[in-house]
Amino acid sequence: MEFAELIITPKLDGVILHSPFHDPVDATLCITGHHLILSSRKDDVQEIWLLHQSIDLVEKKINGTNSNNPNGGSIILKCKDLRIIQLDIGNTEDLYNVYLSLERLSNLENPSLLYPFFYRPMYTILEDGYTLFKPEIEFAKLLASEEWRISNVNKDYSICPSYGAALVVPKSIDDDTIIASASFREGGRFPILSYRHDNGAVLLRSSQPLLNNSNRRSRSDEKILNSILGPNTKGYIIDTRSTSYANQCKAKGGGTEPDGNYTQWRRIHKGLDKISSCNGAVLESFTKLVDACNDTSCSADKWISRLESSNWLTYVQNSLNAACLVAQCLDQEGVSVLVHGTNGLDSTILVTSVAQVILNPDCRTVRGLQALIEREWLQAGYPFQLRHARSCYSNIKSKQNQPTFLLFLDCIQQLHHQFPCSFEFTANMLVQLFEHSYFSQFGTFLGNCEADREKIKISKTTTSLWSYLNRPDILTSLLNPMYEPNKTAIWPSVASVSFVLWNDLYLRWVIDQTYHKKTLNTIQNLIQNDKNLRTTVTKLRKQLVDLQKEWDSLNLRDETIENDIESG
Template sequence: MEFTELIATPKLDGVILHSSFYEPVDGTLCISGHHLLLSSRKEDVQELWLLHQSIDLVEKKPNGTNSNYQNGGTIILKCKDLRILHLDIANTEEFLNVYASIERLSNLDNSIYLYPFFYRPNYNILEDGYTLFKPEIEFAKLLTSDEWRLSHVNKNYSVCASYPSTLVVPKQIDDETLTASANFREGGRFPVLSYRHENGAVLLRSSQPLLNNSNRRCRADEKLLNTILGSTKKGYIIDTRSPGYANHCKSKGGGTEPDGYYPQWRKSHKNLDKIANCTGALLDSFSKLIDACNDVNSSADKWLSRIESSNWLTYVTNALNVSCLVAQCLDQEGASVLVHGTYGLDSTLLVTSVAQVILNPDCRTVRGLQALIEREWLQAGHPFQTRHAKFCYSTARNKNQQPTFLLFLDCMYQLYYQFPCSFEFTTQMLILLFEHSYFSQFGTFLGNCEADREKLEVPKKTTSLWSYLNRPDVLTSLLNPLYEPNKTAIWPSVAPVSLMLWNELYLRWTVEQTQQKKAMNKIYALIQNDKNARSQVIKLRKQLMDLQKEYDTIINIEEAIEDDGETCTT
C-alpha cells in the first residue's frame, strides 16, 4: 500500500484552525502519510503537527443547513489526548477530500504502516530501552536464591500466547507441571511471580481456572501454588470478580479455585467485574466524565453532579481499595497473594501494579515505574493494541476497548496527590505515558503482547520510549523537586474527600492551565533555590568543621611542644 493512494488532497491553502485557548489560524494544511500539518506565514502563530494515529473520531459539519455540502464546511477532529480541533474549509470538493483522507489515515488496521516504523530519532540512543528490563535483570537477586528460577517453557509462545518467553517460577516446579497448570487456566495464564516483598511474601497473578462445570481439579496447578506457600504458610486468592459473576463464569467453564483442593489458600471476591471482563462499561464511564469536563456552560452543581454520575472516581476508589487489601496482606500479614479475574489481562494487572507502588519505593522512581510498566503491563500481555484502538469520542468503539491503563495512571495520580514527596517524577510523566500508550512515534506500546512485538520486529525496527525518556535533557524536565526518598509503604486514604479529579489531564483543553503552570514553576524554582542554598550551607558547614579540626590539631601540637619544652627545662 502507498500512502498517496489514501490522500485525495495532499495540500490545501486557506484552511482555518480553531483550537482551545488560541486565536483562529489561517494557514496551509498538509496531509502526509502519518501527520496532519497546518502552518501559517505569520510569526508567533500556533502551528499544528498532529499524528493521524492520535485522532479518535473525524466528523464533518456542512456550512449552513444545506446537507449537500455546497458551501464547504468544518471538519471536527476529536483526539485521543482529549483535544477537539476544528478545520474550516470553504471549498466543497476539498472539504470532502480532506475528510475522507483523514478518516482513512486515522483508521489504518495494519501496524506496519504506523509511524513508529518510519520514525528515525535525530539524537543518539544512549541505551536500548528494549533490553533494560528483562526478567533476568529485574529478578537478578531473587534468582540467586534456591527458591526461584527462570523458565523458557514459553519460548515459542505455545504454552501461553500472551505471556513472555521468559518467566520467573518456583525452582521446585518443572516445566511439565507449568504446562499442565497452563492447560487448566484461561488462555494458558498460569500463576507467575509478580513481586516479592521484603518480608518474603510473594505476589502472583494468573487467569481463572477452567472447571468445566464439574469442579474438576488440576494437581499440577495445586502443586504450583502450594509449593510457593510451603507446608505451613497460608495465602490469599483475591478474585477481582463478585461471587455472582464468578459463578456466571463457572457456568461457561470457568470459575474460581475449589476450596477443597486449595486448603492453604483463603479466597476473597472483590467486585471489579466491569474492569475484569471488558463489558465496555469502563470506557462508557470515562466518556461521560469527558463529556462533563467539556461542558463549559453547566452550573457548578450540575457539573459536579455529572462528574459524580459518570462513576469514574468510583472505579478509581474500588481499584485503590482492592490494591490496598493486597498490599496489607503482603506487608502486614506476611501472606502471599494470588490475584486473578477472568482473563488476567485488566483488573488483575491494575491491582498488582498499584499494590507494588504502595509497597515498593523503587516503583516510585523514574526507572522503577518504567520497569513496573514493562513487567506488569507489556511483558504481562495487556493488549494495548486492542484496548487502545478507540477512545472515549469514537462512535465505533466496542467492549474490547477500555482504558484500564489510564485507570492505573489515575490511581498513580491519587497516590501522588496524597504523597507528593514520595515520587521521583512529576505527574507530567504520567500524562506522557497516557499519550504514548494511545499514539506515539515509539514502538513500546505496539501490539498486544511480546509475541506480537517479536513478530513485528519492534525491537529492531522502532525506537523505545524508555530510550527517549531516559535522556538527561528529557529526564530532568520530569523530575520532582519535592522528592525525598521514602523507603516505607504509602497507605492512601480512599475516602471520597481524599480523591481528586485529575484536572491537569481531564480539564487541560477546557480550563486554561497557564497560570497554574507558572505558579508551580515558581514553587519548584523556590524549592530548587532553597535546596541549592541548603547544599551551600552544608558545604560551608563542612568546610568550617574541617577548619576547626585543623585548628584543634595545631593547638594540640603547640601545647605538646610547650609541654616538651617545660619538661626539658626541668
C-alpha cells in the same frame, strides 16, 4: 500500499484553525503519511503537528444553503489526548477530500505502517530501553536464591500466547508441571510471580481456572500454588470478580478454585466486574466523564452531578481499594496472595500494579515505574493495540476497547496527590505515559503481547520510549523537586471525599492551565532553591568542621614544638 494512495489533497491553503486557548488562525494544511501539519506564515502563531494515530474521530459539517457561507464547512478532529480541533474549509470538494484522507490515515490497521517504524531520532541513544527491564535483570536477586528460576518453557509462546518467553517460576516446579497448569487456566495464564515483598510474602497473578462445569482439578496447578507457601501457612486468592459474576463464569466453564483442593488458600471476592469483564462499561464511563468536562455551559451543580453519574471516580476508588487489600495482606499479615479475574488481564494487572506502587518505594521512582509497566503490563501481555485502538470520542467502539491503563495512571495520580513528596516524578510523567500508550513515535506500546512485538521486530526497527524519557535533559523535566525518598509503604485514604478529579489531564484542553503551571513552577523553584541553600549550608558546615580540625592540629603541633623546646 503507498501513503500517497490514501492522500487525495496533500496541501491546502486558507484553512481556518480553531484550537484550545488560541484565536482562529488562517493556516496552510499539509497531509503527510503520518502527520497533519497546520502552519501559518506569521512567526508568532502556533504550528501544529498532529499524528494521524492520535485522531479518535473525524467529523464533517457541511455549511447549509442558508448560511452566510454556503460553500465548504468544518472538519472536527477529536483526539485521543482529549483535544478537539476544528478546521474550517471554504470549498466543499476540498472538505470531502481532506475528510476522506484523514479518515483513511487515522484507521490504519497494520502496525508496521504506523509512525514508530518510520521515526528516526535526531539524538544519540544513550541506552536501549528495550533491554533495560528484562526479567533476568529485574529479578536478579531472587534468581540468585534457591527459591526461583527462569523458565524458557514458553520460548515459542505456545504454552501461553500472551506471556513472555522468559518466566520467573518456583525452582521446585519443573516445566511439565507448568505446561499442565497452563492447560487448566484461561488463555494458559498459569500462576506467575509478580512481586516479592521484603518480608518474603509473594504476589502472584493468573487467569481463572477452567472447571468445565465439573469442578475438575489440576494437581499441577495446586502444586505451583502450594509451593509458594510453607507448611501450615495460609495464602489469599483475591478474585477481582464478585461472587455472582464468578458463578456466571463458572456456567461458561470457568469460575474459581475449588475450596476442597486449595485448602491452604482463602478466597476473597472484590467486585471489579465491569473492569474484569471488559464489556465496554469502563469506556462508556470515561466517555461520560470527558463529555461532562467538555460541557462548559452547564451549571456547577449539574456538572458535579454528571461527574458523579459517570462513575469514573468510583472505578478509581474501587481499584485502589482492592490494591490496598492486596498490599495489606502482603505487608501487614505477611501472607502470599494470588490475584486473578477472568482472563488475568485488565482488573488483575491493575490491582497487582497499584499494590506494588503502594508497597515498593522503587516503583515510585522514574525508572521503577518504567520497570513496573514493563513487568506488569507489557511483558504480562496487556493488549494495548486492542484496548487503545479507540477511545472516548469514537463512534465505532468494541468491547475490546477499554481504558484500564488510564485507570492505573489515575490511581497513581491519586496516590501522588495524597503523598506528593513520596514520588520522584511529577504527574506530568503520567500524562505523557497516557498519551504515548495511545499514539506515539516510539514502539514501546505497540502490539498486544511480546509475541506480537517479536513478530514485527519492535526492538530492532523502532525506538523505545524509555530511551527517550531517560535522556538527562528529558529526565530533568520529569523530576519532582519535592521528592523525599520514603522507604516505607504509603497507605492512602480510600474514602470518597479523598478522591480528586485529575484536572491536569481531563480539563487541560478546557481550562487554561498556564497560570497553574506557572504557579507550580514558582513553587518548585522555591523548593529547589531551598534545597540548594541547605546543600550549600551543609557544605559550609563541613568545611568549617574541617578547618576546625586543621586549626586544632596546628595548635597541637605548636604545643608539641614548644614542649620540645622547653624540655630540650
